Amino acid sequence: MTLLMDTNVIASEPNAHGYAEFTLGEFHFRRDEYFVYVKWPTGSHVMSADAFLRAMQRDVAWNFFYGIVNFDGVVGTVNHYGTVDLFAGRYNDAYRKAEMDHVENFQSENIKATFERMLADWTNASFDPFASPEETGSAFGDKNGSNLAAVTRRRVASRRMVSCDDDEQLRTDATHPINRMFADVAQDSPLVEPEPGFESDVKAYNLFAYLSRSDVTWNPSVVSVCKDSLYCPTTEEYILPIIHGNDRVEWFVQLSDEIIWAVEDRDTGAARTRVVMKPGDVASMPANIRHQGYAPKRAMLLVWENADGALPELYATGKLPSHPVDF
Amino acid sequence: MTTYVTRFGSLNQYEKGGVEIIDDDPKRYTFSNIFDVAAHSRPYEKVAVGKNRQYVLEAIRAEGDSDWRRTAHDEFALVMDGEVEVVLHRLSPDEEPPEGTQGSIQLGHEPAGPRMGRVVARRGHMTLLPAHAAYRFRAEKPAVVLLQTIEGADTLYRWGEICQTH
Ligand SMILES: [Fe+2]
Numbered sequence: 001m002t003l004l005m006d007t008n009v010i011a012s013e014p015n016a017h018g019y020a021e022f023t024l025g026e027f028h029f030r031r032d033e034y035f036v037y038v039k040w041p042t043g044s045h046v047m048s049a050d051a052f053l054r055a056m057q058r059d060v061a062w063n064f065f066y067g068i069v070n071f072d073g074v075v076g077t078v079n080h081y082g083t084v085d086l087f088a089g090r091y092n093d094a095y096r097k098a099e100m101d102h103v104e105n106f107q108s109e110n111i112k113a114t115f116e117r118m119l120a121d122w123t124n125a126s127f128d129p130f131a132s133p134e135e136t137g138s139a140f141g142d143k144n145g146s147n148l149a150a151v152t153r154r155r156v157a158s159r160r161m162v163s164c165d166d167d168e169q170l171r172t173d174a175t176h177p178i179n180r181m182f183a184d185v186a187q188d189s190p191l192v193e194p195e196p197g198f199e200s201d202v203k204a205y206n207l208f209a210y211l212s213r214s215d216v217t218w219n220p221s222v223v224s225v226c227k228d229s230l231y232c233p234t235t236e237e238y239i240l241p242i243i244h245g246n247d248r249v250e251w252f253v254q255l256s257d258e259i260i261w262a263v264e265d266r267d268t269g270a271a272r273t274r275v276v277m278k279p280g281d282v283a284s285m286p287a288n289i290r291h292q293g294y295a296p297k298r299a300m301l302l303v304w305e306n307a308d309g310a311l312p313e314l315y316a317t318g319k320l321p322s323h324p325v326d327f
Numbered sequence: 328m329t330t331y332v333t334r335f336g337s338l339n340q341y342e343k344g345g346v347e348i349i350d351d352d353p354k355r356y357t358f359s360n361i362f363d364v365a366a367h368s369r370p371y372e373k374v375a376v377g378k379n380r381q382y383v384l385e386a387i388r389a390e391g392d393s394d395w396r397r398t399a400h401d402e403f404a405l406v407m408d409g410e411v412e413v414v415l416h417r418l419s420p421d422e423e424p425p426e427g428t429q430g431s432i433q434l435g436h437e438p439a440g441p442r443m444g445r446v447v448a449r450r451g452h453m454t455l456l457p458a459h460a461a462y463r464f465r466a467e468k469p470a471v472v473l474l475q476t477i478e479g480a481d482t483l484y485r486w487g488e489i490c491q492t493h
Contacts, residue, residue, distance in 0.1 A: 189452075191448075201457040201460065208335075208450070226401055227477070257333060275356060275358070278342050280361040284379075286355050286356075304377060306379040327484075327490070
């Protein structure tokens with residue numbers, strides 16, 4: 001595993017609980033049986049180890065995603081697409097007022113190397129940070145093996161559409177059994193009848209069956225691409241392990257079941273809205289909010305993104321309004 | 328042991344959630360429902376339910392035959408309810424949309440280019456509508472398609488009618 005060979009990572013020898021401690025700039029991270037402790041020059045913070053690892057897993061797998069990945073109300077990252085801010089208290093009104101907030105900017109590859117190694121070292125054999133709580137074992141206790149296969153899953157990203165040539169392929173029983181909560185989802189295939197010579201352009205597949213076989217939760221993955229318009233559906237169960245702060249407008253289409261969203265002001269954390277989404281519902285999420293979703297039963301959510309790299313600047317400078325449509 | 332039931336919506340059975348405001352304006356959330364929009368649309372109206380700059384998501388009530396449409400870029404049709412047949416033809420050079428055309432536009436006649444094939448898609452099935460193709464939808468019974476595309480001349484905007492406003 002190359003990630004364990006990375007030499008730019010500042011890691012200690014195992015502590016009394018068997019876990020390495022990590023230093024990144026002026027931040028220090030350590031874990032024990034139950035908790036992760038984060039320290040910076042003006043403050044410190046504690047998180048449950050399972051919540052921390054679930055959040056860290058998304059941040060690493062998504063390459064810091066769009067905008068802000070809040071691990072909770074205090075610590076998180078801001079993606080500047082090439083560099084990444086690691087912050088504490090920066091988007092928390094009380095920490096700001098107390099001047100206990102702290103931000104440091106890192107080259108993306110450097111912070112990623114540290115996060116990958118932390119995730120690998122702190123995830124025990126019994127725990128899969130991408131799985132729902134009912135489908136994985138405990139994150140807790142002293143160091144007990146590792147689960148590298150789970151924490152280094154390949155990110156699924158279609159270039160045109162799932163099932164197209166040289167693209168992401170359909171999921172089968174051999175690698176992706178149907179999830180227990182989607183056992184009733186129809187597995188039928190569309191009838192596809194290309195004329196000779198048009199096999200590459202006449203394509204269709206069962207997206208809902210594809211999603212019913214997802215082995216991870218809260219992990220948007222591209223399935224179709226119309227220039228910068230990306231369909232990033234994901235299957236959701238329990239709580240989104242991060243609070244996502246937008247740097248652009250994003251949209252949700254509820255494909256199945258129900259998700260409840262808590263929406264807060266991105267910069268202060270003040271509550272703004274609750275959004276309840278049922279099958280067929282569509283909602284935009286403004287560019288200046290952060291949100292966290294709650295899914296009582298595994299649900300199919302279509303996250304619709306605009307990957308245009310110019311957007312964060314346009315929203316940040318007020319050249320675009322934070323909501324998508326005036327009516 | 329719980330038996331799980333996966334809930335999808337349909338034209339005949341859908342239940343909307345909604346926006347519960349604490350300190351905000353509901354219009355910022357552009358909250359609508361695809362089945363509700365299709366239930367109140369005429370066949371093959373392309374009603375935007377999502378818009379992110381030039382990109383749109385259109386809710387389309389498929390019923391009977393659509394007109395023949397042509398596109399210069401890939402579009403993707405996801406059937407949300409019912410069954411839809413898609414027939415595809417390669418555009419002949421003089422059928423290509425004018426330079427810079429986005430979304431799809433009417434072809435205006437039967438396609439002159441070679442038949443590419445057909446797809447019959449049901450709920451949950453996603454069909455590629457490839458660049459430089461003409462396509463026609465056919466649905467025996469009312470069906471619902473969500474189209475991933477770019478705003479075009481025939482995209483309809485009815486935000487005030489379809490979205491939660493208070
Ligand atoms: Fe988000």
